[in-house]
């Protein structure tokens with residue numbers, strides 16, 4: 143049913159599709175889990191055929207599975223723990239999630255299965271310890287306590303032990319007038335690693351990250367795993383807060399080193415929040431909350447860094463939440479508008495295109511620039527709806543310019559989130575057709591960072607966009623990501639040189655001037671048009687013209703009168 147999906151084939155989870163009670167589709171993970179060398183050994187069989195006659199509770203497996211399947215179809219989904227037997231005779235526990243899916247007029251069940259044998263052993267040990275007689279109690283108690291106090295995956299202290307250690311550390315610090323620092327650490331974009339490479343690789347990465355964390359602290363300190371990709375470090379008995387900053391910086395460096403997991407070379411970073419006892423809180427829960435809040439700030443400030451808690455953070459979080467609400471209203475109430483920056487041809491002095499720049503007419507705060515709100519929009523999941531609005535409005539404006547006898551190309555920036563959409567090319571085609579704009583009058587601008595982060599699919603997406611006939615430009619070129627050789631692989635038609643090169647180049651920085659000259663020459667050899675952004679002075683204009691740059695945009699164009707006759711047109715969008 144979904145075997146064409148890469149994730150279906152490569153996830154370490156076992157996935158199966160069940161029709162009636164029989165497997166009609168299984169992925170490699172399921173074959174591995176049930177010890178089957180080929181799909182034929184599973185297809186057509188029932189889960190009951192891979193179950194012992196009875197479950198541990200004594201119920202018969204086959205009839206109870208029939209009932210569970212029926213319940214899953216009734217309620218949409220159902221999750222339960224199940225004892226299984228593989229073809230190879232191995233007995234194991236599985237957490238099964240059944241979801242009812244309608245397909246071709248049939249109601250199928252999709253099963254996601256994860257082995258939980260280790261967890262069951264752990265529970266069984268605790269259970270045994272509780273049930274054991276007085277004579278064996280101490281031995282089992284110790285084992286049971288260890289299991290409860292340590293994280294199964296990493297062996298680190300769990301939340302339970304962390305609280306205990308924190309309690310002791312705070313009591314000692316109170317007595318001795320010392321400080322305790324709490325570092326809340328969350329790996330950045332860890333979900334992506336799980337999704338791309340499977341949970342097993344994610345697990346190994348968590349273990350290695352845990353080992354690195356332990357090496358960053360003294361033996362009196364505690365490193366614990368909170369769950370998922372979150373860790374908490376307690377620095378007991380420190381004299382000054384710069385010690386906490388020092389450890390946070392050390393952790394950052396430790397995480398920045400390449401992780402080699404199986405055949406993969408992974409690059410990971412972490413966001414760290416720090417709260418200090420007694421300055422930020424004097425009880426465990428508030429200290430944890432404040433460190434968590436500071437970590438959240440580290441995330442929203444671009445990740446890969448650390449932040450100390452400050453009382454102001456609460457206020458900022460509320461402001462952010464309010465801004466998110468206002469952004470939703472802005473979309474609903476049409477408070478956005480576009481401003482345009484014309485792109486001028488050096489040779490003819492004629493405007494050829496105009497870049498759409500998003501503005502928000504905030505009812506109280508006046509006109510806001512993208513940098514004032516896009517970060518919050520990203521966090522609130524609003525980049526796609528805002529991007530859709532910009533694209534639709536820009537296409538309508540360009541159609542209007544063409545109807546007014548000024549067939550300018552409209553240039554629209556695409557964010558990373560927009561670029562990641564699977565249906566991007568369809569969406570662009572639909573928007574062009576709704577605005578009745580020919581594709582060659584639309585140019586989509588992408589930054590280097592967007593392209594480089596999606597190397598796998600970037601080419602296919604760009605090819606699909608280029609096939610529509612729209613133009614593609616690489617924005618902010620020179621900010622350090624792309625290699626010139628890669629440019630050939632993308633269906634680009636234009637390079638935009640980053641403003642910082644331009645200003646350095648004309649202000650007498652010989653090295654930067656040489657870089658600009660080289661970029662223009664290479665771009666031309668690849669058949670690309672070169673546009674310089676942010677041109678402000680006659681000196682910059684002259685320098686770029688001499689270098690053979692094709693187009694420019696910026697304040698100089700307006701000052702030089704090159705917007706004359708366009709103003710009414712470009713300012714007309716709202």
Ligand SMILES: Nc1nc2c(ncn2[C@@H]2O[C@H](COP(=O)(O)OP(=O)(O)OP(=O)(O)O)[C@@H](O)[C@H]2O)c(=O)[nH]1
Nearest residue numbers: 328329330331332333334336341344345369370371
């Ligand atoms: N491999 C593995 N993954 C886990 C485990 N526990 C939780 N996870 C996954 O860890 C991921 C944690 O992701 P988040 O911290 O929410 O998000 P993120 O992708 O790290 O992104 P940011 O934190 O926003 O930078 C989730 O996808 C969980 O399913 C585990 O024991 N092993």
